[in-house]
Amino acid sequence: LLAAVETQAAAVYYHAGASPVAWGSASFVPRVYPPRWPRDGVVGNLWGLKAEASTWFGREDYFIFGIQVIPLTPQASEPLLDQKWVAASRASWETSMRRLPAKDETWRAFLVAMLAVVDSGAAWQRAESLGALDAGMTLTNLLHW
Secondary structure (H helix, E strand, C coil), X not given: CHHHHHHHHHHHHCCCCCCCEEECCEEXXXXXXXXXXXXXXXXXXXXXXXXXXXCCCCCCHHHHHHCCCCCCCHHHXXXXXXXXXXXXXXXXXXXXXXXXXXXXXXXXXXXXXXXXXXXXXHHHHHHXXXXXXXXXXXXXXXXXX
């Protein structure tokens, strides 16, 4: 029960209410932020009364989307990486993936994991060509995902 409530809260507050939330027999898309904010439909940091489109690491989209994937496990990631949300935000995180500088190459694997939600074949190919992985990520785990 706690995991289900936490997953719904993350969808509402970090994915800016992009996915419907079940409430009894009804479902609705809650709006907790002003319209068209955050610009890419994702929040990186949440503080008491402040939401930011950035992370501790920086303001680049690959950080903000990448951190949504951590940790990459079926129990944590599968319910949170809703296919509709991933597809709706795809243009932003794919653009970010193409512009990713060499110094941040290890973040590419997290975006490849997002790609797997909407296009598993393309994600598999990109995963096999990755040059570097984050210290908490393995190629085996990414390919399994």
